[in-house]
Amino acid sequence: MTDLVLRPAAPADAGALHALIGAHLDEGRLLPRDLADLRRHAARFVVCEAGGAIKACAELAPLSATVAEIRSLVVARDFRRVGLAARLVADLQGRARAAGYETLTAFTHDPRFFIRQNFSIVPHVWVPEKIVSTCRSCPLFRRCTQYAMLLPLDAVTRYGAAPAARVA
Numbered sequence: 001m002t003d004l005v006l007r008p009a010a011p012a013d014a015g016a017l018h019a020l021i022g023a024h025l026d027e028g029r030l031l032p033r034d035l036a037d038l039r040r041h042a043a044r045f046v047v048c049e050a051g052g053a054i055k056a057c058a059e060l061a062p063l064s065a066t067v068a069e070i071r072s073l074v075v076a077r078d079f080r081r082v083g084l085a086a087r088l089v090a091d092l093q094g095r096a097r098a099a100g101y102e103t104l105t106a107f108t109h110d111p112r113f114f115i116r117q118n119f120s121i122v123p124h125v126w127v128p129e130k131i132v133s134t135c136r137s138c139p140l141f142r143r144c145t146q147y148a149m150l151l152p153l154d155a156v157t158r159y160g161a162a163p164a165a166r167v168a
């Protein structure tokens with residue numbers, strides 16, 4: 001496979017992020033992202049490039065001083081099942097720990113990938129920050145079909161450090 005490089009995103013990547021996320025909205029039942037919002041929050045993203053094109057991305061979004069959420073996790077179809085999403089999540093775990101967060105969360109319709117990354121399925125009320133910031137204004141509040149996933153970051157210390165930035 002082409003050489004793959006993980007790097008933080010920059011505002012100039014907003015268009016590519018918008019296209020990548022937009023192409024997988026239905027499959028991942030992802031939240032649509034606005035281009036201006038992506039430009040504003042580009043620094044929260046880590047991306048994986050192959051041949052100069054962004055093939056995968058994930059965002060670390062703060063929910064409170066102690067809890068951060070992994071959002072907009074997408075890997076292009078031709079680059080799946082080689083560990084790219086795991087690398088992105090490991091990178092964001094390292095970033096979250098360095099920033100002083102204690103817990104990572106993610107909301108998903110398919111928990112299998114996050115379970116492989118040591119997240120646990122928890123009741124939604126265990127993530128009150130998410131309920132306040134997003135759920136209360138959602139039309140599916142109290143009828144949500146997503147799984148709330150949680151990873152205490154001290155578990156990362158126990159299971160090992162984030163891998164190197166360049167992947168084969």
Ligand SMILES: CC(C)(COP(=O)(O)OP(=O)(O)OC[C@H]1O[C@@H](n2cnc3c(N)ncnc32)[C@H](O)[C@@H]1OP(=O)(O)O)[C@@H](O)C(=O)NCCC(=O)NCCS
Pocket residue numbers: 024027028029030073074075076079080081082083084085086087106107108109110112113116
């Ligand atoms: C989910 C997604 C990000 C996974 O990306 P990926 O790069 O293929 O995942 P990885 O190769 O890093 O997989 C890591 C582990 O999770 C497992 N895994 C990945 N996707 C899985 C799936 N759909 N079902 C079961 N296991 C899965 C892999 O087998 C691997 O297991 P291992 O550690 O035992 O080898 C990718 O399929 C995707 O972009 N889907 C569409 C968008 C989406 O659903 N995003 C998530 C919404 S929260």
